[in-house]
Amino acid sequence: MREKLTEERILEMLERKQYKELKEELENNMYPVDLADILEEFDQKHMVMVFRLLAKEEAAETFTYMNSDMREILIGALTDSELEEVMEEMYLDDTVDVLEEMPANVVDRLLLATDEEKRTQINQLLQYPEDSAGSVMNVDYIAVRKEMTVAEAILKIRQVGLNKETIYTCYVTEKRKLIGYVDVKELLTTSESKLIEEIMETNLLYAHTTDDQEDVVRMITKYGLIALPILDHENCMVGIVTVDDAMDVMQEETTEDISIMAGVAPNEDSYFETTVLEHVKSRLPWLLFLMLSATITQMIMNSYESALAVMPQLAGFIPMLTGTGGNCGSQSSTLVIRGLAVEEIEFADLPKVIWKEVRVAVCISLVLAVVNGIRILIMGQGDVMVALTIGLTMACTVVIAKVVGCTLPLCAKKVGLDPAIMATPLISTLVDISTISVYFAIVSKAFQL
Amino acid sequence: MREKLTEERILEMLERKQYKELKEELENNMYPVDLADILEEFDQKHMVMVFRLLAKEEAAETFTYMNSDMREILIGALTDSELEEVMEEMYLDDTVDVLEEMPANVVDRLLLATDEEKRTQINQLLQYPEDSAGSVMNVDYIAVRKEMTVAEAILKIRQVGLNKETIYTCYVTEKRKLIGYVDVKELLTTSESKLIEEIMETNLLYAHTTDDQEDVVRMITKYGLIALPILDHENCMVGIVTVDDAMDVMQEETTEDISIMAGVAPNEDSYFETTVLEHVKSRLPWLLFLMLSATITQMIMNSYESALAVMPQLAGFIPMLTGTGGNCGSQSSTLVIRGLAVEEIEFADLPKVIWKEVRVAVCISLVLAVVNGIRILIMGQGDVMVALTIGLTMACTVVIAKVVGCTLPLCAKKVGLDPAIMATPLISTLVDISTISVYFAIVSKAFQL
Structure with missing residues (x-):
């Protein structure tokens, strides 16, 4: 097993003009996918130089592993006949992937470098809807x-x-x-x-x-x-x-x-390929929507303003309650979303899932309520009455969160939405609302506020 | 293409004692993985009957797709020589998977039904650590x-x-x-x-x-x-x-x-195969830990009790602020965790990632702060001063959340922890703490509370 061909060694060989040796090394000692990774770090001049040294088949395969910026640079630097060779060697499905990402003027140039028969096939493949079987298939068999x-x-x-x-x-x-x-x-x-x-x-x-x-x-x-x-x-x-x-x-x-489960609109590009503005665009909508939805929580709390004025320490329990509720809900929704994705769970299982989650929730809420109650008493954050009220709220929150968390993804699937949108961000906002409602309903009864 | 062999049709054929036809149909018209799914719905007697009709090779393959309960039933029902046939036909890697899930007495019976040579190979494979290449490999090539x-x-x-x-x-x-x-x-x-x-x-x-x-x-x-x-x-x-x-x-x-990203300890079994108690066990530790961590938030809030008593409406903004912070943080941590998993991002990229997230955060925080400020004024939830304070807190929260969210998974990776534990649940708890601190620091300055 030979020494690996590294970035440094390639640059060194280019500098020493050892083109023949480099060409040989590249052919025998390098996988196209690794070469594409290495070329990403090169400047334009060196990248084009190395690419020209590759055998036709390797060149075509390396090209399919490059990102779109690198491809555009190469297409600009290669002659028409060089481009023709690359297009000829590429598998049809890869060609279509490349074309889908290129600006119109580059697509024109690439199609001109393709023979008639292949062009017809390409045009046909380009017509299949995105993410369909037709768009990823290979026509050679x-x-x-x-x-x-x-x-x-x-x-x-x-x-x-x-x-x-x-x-x-x-x-x-x-x-x-x-x-x-x-x-x-x-x-x-x-x-x-x-x-x-x-x-x-x-x-x-x-x-x-x-x-x-x-x-x-x-x-x-x-x-x-x-x-x-x-x-x-x-x-x-x-x-x-x-x-x-x-x-x-x-x-x-x-x-x-x-x-999607993290509230980010999906994007074909990788993290670094996505520009700052595109990142903002794919993250902002959900954040805005959820921030505005939280207005409901705020309105509920404002209606209990007088209670808070009398017992301001009640506010201190809120982040813990909503946090626990959110976490419980996201555990359930995540497990159900994944179960749907691997086809273990389907809509018809809804009653079975709810029954399971309710039992899980009851066990969990008992433990959490007791532990938290003891903590409150030990830390002197309240008397037995406070411990009991918080415990009761905690128990209700856990049960509600688990039921909401497991139900919504299944319902989303049923009505043809992607279940993944019913993940943590949305679930925690919904659970926040119910937690706050339950909390103030209970404390205002308990302390006659 | 023939009609699909359904559960009902198999049962019907069993009832009419059309064993020969059923045997033929099973052989030509059914994939083992589908048959295992169907048999899951059968009672024990019918399951064993159908299994006995299968040709050796199909029987072995169907066996590998069954869940462990079904396997135990079958092992109990089959004769030693039937069992030997199944063991003989199974691929070695599948055999090892089956053995790993069985109770000791069943393993003994299965190993007795295996010839000497295979037994030696099995014992060797069983010694490879779980989740290692050795444990999933096939020794035939x-x-x-x-x-x-x-x-x-x-x-x-x-x-x-x-x-x-x-x-x-x-x-x-x-x-x-x-x-x-x-x-x-x-x-x-x-x-x-x-x-x-x-x-x-x-x-x-x-x-x-x-x-x-x-x-x-x-x-x-x-x-x-x-x-x-x-x-x-x-x-x-x-x-x-x-x-x-x-x-x-x-x-x-x-x-x-x-x-792991949802704060659930991973589990080899599927959702329904996992018992309620196992579900509780895999979900409770994180919930407990996070609930107790939220004590910190509560202590911070309690130290501002007098401020809350004077301006109880300040509490109403808390769920919105912590919610938005949590969502921002989980967007960043999720993208970075995924980037690490597909090897697009590595620890050395930390400065690049932080720089990107900071720019994204600045854009997002501007939009959120302005929209929220306008909302506050329109809904009469406060004057310009309140709108400005909340806006400033929002902006700080978003930036902190994004930076924490992208940094922690990279650091976890660096010290050899699974980056996935730095997902939403933990990030939101940490972000909660910083949001509350920043919020009260700002409002107590702004309103001299």
Whole structure:
């Protein structure tokens, strides 16, 4: 195992003009995804120099791993024929990803560098809705006919199957309809004279071009597939989604879910690629909405102003009560949101979920109320009456928070909203309101304020 | 494409004693993972009946997808020789997963049903630490020698390569050391007389048995691999982790991260499999800790009791201020935690992250302060002085929250803690404390209380 090719070593070799050695090293000793990371740190001149040293195939793959700024620089620096080579080598799904992020004038230049046939395919892929199966699929796959023998099928793979993304499953089609599939391991371990028809698997798994990409990922994960065939609306096979693309989608979707759960509008760009203003734009709406919703809490408190004037120490318990309520609610909503995402929980489970959360809440509220009561007495923050009132409020808050927390994500799912919006930020605001209402209702009764 | 085999249809066929038809249907028209889902709804008697109808291979695979309760029932119902068949057909990594969840007496019975060689391998796998690469790897893989020709390698695959999890990459070993690999597509598209040595790839990617499973998943995702070889500490190859297992690990790890971020101790079982008491146990510690931490907020507020007695309406602004602070902080911490998880952000980026968050915070705080000020004036909740004080507090809170929110996960990572614990629950408690301090410091100055 050779020494790793580092940023410094590449720059050193460039300086010493050891282009031939560098070219060789890059080819044998570097993965395109790592090279793209390294080139990100280079200045424009050096980046273009290194890129020009790459073999066609490596160049195309490195290009797909770059961020959009780097791509624009490169596109500006490369000649038309160099660009043509890159476009020729790129897989179609990657090409579409690149095009979707580029400004219109760059897209024009890229499309000009593409041959007619590929351009037609690209235009078709660009028409699928964002985040649909069609938008992430690959149109290259190996199709065989059921009348072929195993030997003929292997020959076909030898002839066309150089694309790493497509080779391990052959799809059996008839008039473009999918009728079966054969894994390459099956081909390799079966007698060569057998017909495909005899060995093909006919219990088919597939998705349609307009299905959500998340559903595709779920099927690939659930059934442990290397690729899933994609059909159009006449049920003709048009492409496949491969497991490596599925993993990327899974990671993207998780990031999106987690962002939404934190009250941040999701964004395709990474943290650093997103500008300050874009960050503001994606975070501000929820903050504004929630801040204004808190007006309700304030109005409730203001109506108890006289009570607070008499017993100002009552205010001191508020952050603890709302904080605990918020945390309880977010625990429940998060578990339910995740359960929905991995398809363990569905709307029909609502009664079961509520029953579970109520029991959990009762146990938790007992412990919290008792511990807090003892704390109040020890720290001399109040008498037994205060400890009891706070304990009772705490118990009500926990139960309400857990029930609200588990119910809202399920209801959101039911009406077709993303359950992830029912996460901590919204839940805690709602729980704040109920906590404050309950608290003042109880204290004003207890202390006749 | 045939009609799907539903729960009802299976029960109907059982009732009519159409065992032969059912057996056939199960074999051709049902995926083991779906069957395990369906059997979960069956009573014990019917479940065992259906399971006995399955072909050996399907039975073993269905078994791996069942939950531990179902497995225990089956193990109790099957004869020793039936059990032996299941154990024989299961992949080693799945067997280990099953054993890890079973009570000791069941494990003994299962191990008795296993042959000597497999038992030794199982015992070895069971020794790898939980969540390590060794614990998720598969010990079956295709090893070839560099002196073999392509034709000989293909022959070897034909002889041993019936295991679907291992066939698509052949590993070239020499005295058990990994020296290269060849993809099957390479074998299929190369002249049969070439030597493996000539075509093998020597730029190796691998992990060690004790590496974290998350690192393995990251490599598989990053490089788009079908499998990653795993070496022991003498650098001998001992197994592979395949992409389908990686996807499962990825999903598990995400669930774990999301749980921790919501202040829930992670748990291998699913929501419904976890008992009420286990739910309480995994949620209570954080709630208790955070509730007691809120005592600090309360002590600060109590020291301003006289101010509250004079101006009780000041209390009404507290939930809004702490709520907004908490939300701002959780946005930042969530984005940074996710950035760390997908390796976009690292500790060295701390100054860059803080600088970005400060600029975002300044923009956001301006908008929130102005909107809130106008709201206060319109709703008559205070005069210009009140609006200004709240605005100033709001601005400070947002900036502090964003800085705390982005800094703590990075520091946690640096000292070897899981950054996910620095999520909403803890951040909001910390932000509460600083918000209340700032608020009362400002109002007591402004209104000379």
